[in-house]
Amino acid sequence: MFNFLKKKLKKVFSKTKTELENQKDKEEKEIKKEIKEIKKQKKEIKEEPKEVKKKAEEKKENLLTKLRKIATFVKIREENFDKFFSELEIALIENNVAMEAIQFLKENLKKKLIGKEIPRRKIEEEIKNILKETINELLIEPFDLIEKIKYKIKKEKPYTIVFFGINGSGKTTTIAKISHMLKNQNLNSILAASDTFRAASIEQLEKHGSKLDVKVIKHNYGADPAAVAFDAIAHAKAKGIDVVLVDTAGRIHVKKDLMREMEKIIRVAKPDLKVFVGEAIVGNDAVEQAKAFHEAIGIDAIILTKADVDEKGGAMISVSYVTKKPIIFLGIGQEYDQIKKFSKEELIKSIFSN
Numbered sequence: 001m002f003n004f005l006k007k008k009l010k011k012v013f014s015k016t017k018t019e020l021e022n023q024k025d026k027e028e029k030e031i032k033k034e035i036k037e038i039k040k041q042k043k044e045i046k047e048e049p050k051e052v053k054k055k056a057e058e059k060k061e062n063l064l065t066k067l068r069k070i071a072t073f074v075k076i077r078e079e080n081f082d083k084f085f086s087e088l089e090i091a092l093i094e095n096n097v098a099m100e101a102i103q104f105l106k107e108n109l110k111k112k113l114i115g116k117e118i119p120r121r122k123i124e125e126e127i128k129n130i131l132k133e134t135i136n137e138l139l140i141e142p143f144d145l146i147e148k149i150k151y152k153i154k155k156e157k158p159y160t161i162v163f164f165g166i167n168g169s170g171k172t173t174t175i176a177k178i179s180h181m182l183k184n185q186n187l188n189s190i191l192a193a194s195d196t197f198r199a200a201s202i203e204q205l206e207k208h209g210s211k212l213d214v215k216v217i218k219h220n221y222g223a224d225p226a227a228v229a230f231d232a233i234a235h236a237k238a239k240g241i242d243v244v245l246v247d248t249a250g251r252i253h254v255k256k257d258l259m260r261e262m263e264k265i266i267r268v269a270k271p272d273l274k275v276f277v278g279e280a281i282v283g284n285d286a287v288e289q290a291k292a293f294h295e296a297i298g299i300d301a302i303i304l305t306k307a308d309v310d311e312k313g314g315a316m317i318s319v320s321y322v323t324k325k326p327i328i329f330l331g332i333g334q335e336y337d338q339i340k341k342f343s344k345e346e347l348i349k350s351i352f353s354n
Helices: 001-046 050-072 076-095 101-111 118-137 143-155 170-184 201-212 225-239 258-269 284-297 315-325 345-354
Strands: 074-075 117-119 158-162 189-194 243-248 272-277 300-305 326-333 339-341
Touching: 001 074, 001 076, 001 118, 001 345, 076 101, 101 118, 101 315, 117 118, 117 345, 118 272, 118 345, 143 158, 158 225, 158 258, 170 189, 170 201, 170 243, 170 300, 170 326, 170 339, 189 201, 189 225, 225 243, 225 258, 243 258, 258 284, 272 284, 272 315, 284 315, 300 315, 315 326
Parallel strands: 158 243, 158 272, 189 243, 272 300, 300 326
Antiparallel strands: 074 117, 326 339
16 A cells, blocks of 8 residues: 555655755855864964954854754755655655645645754654654544444434445445444444446345345335435334445536435435545545535545555545545455554554555
8 A cells, every 4th residue: 555655755755865964064064164264264363352362262162063063953944845845745746645635734844844953863754753743633533433323323223324426436335344344343234225326236235235134225226216215214213223324326426416316315314424435546536526525415424445455545645634524444355344444543654664
């Protein structure tokens, strides 16, 4: 994961270190030149008053102190930051990080880096740690879905989750994975086949239901998707089912009339959670899709599929910041148990690991 991004970041850090080392060498030369001039001047003012000699000596001592400091530390100036971030920005754009997220990183890194004195031997390490800290601030903290479900169903069943996303994003498989996960937590569920638009979508969900021994509520193709969700919730209430997982059509996110259909499902189902499912590997496309669904129906959380083969990481870094909603799970394969909780710490560790 993130192999392409890792390579780009290594180049950025290496180049920045070289720039700062060159700056340090230049400053050292300038100070040594000044000290040499002072020594020369001292020889020429032997007969001058003591005060003049004293001032010259003090200036020399100050320069020597500055020289010792430069030998140990480097100070990041605005021009250093501009060069560093210019390189970083190119790396992030090449890795499909959204411009909104890049701007956030720029503003916050600028506050933390400009004027900072960094030990010479820890230039890369210090800049890397500050970037890690800033990415951590960029990401939204995920919540515990199981805790949310258990808390709600103590008062009233069912807990209803509606899933959205375009065709091919792995939405139906993700629903099956969530159902499997719930079963492992001693929570039962039913599946609502509210994708009545795409050919074979109902059969696909039924296949998962059969493997998981989970009931699927369905109507015929072309039926009202909201009616399917309504019937599934009614069935769950009657049978004391814990969770209803609603599949929806993988609509092309730019078609407003199809988005209105999603809005109707929300009005009828009144879900406890609205989840956007997108592919991590499509980068900014996933971010734009999430934004479109969020504007239309107000998503609550995000699941990214194919995270295990995501070489760039743009969607994982961006989508949470752009929507202000947390990533809660990552899909890492096709098997039912190949889904894991999203962790900010793991993401950052993965980006900066060797």
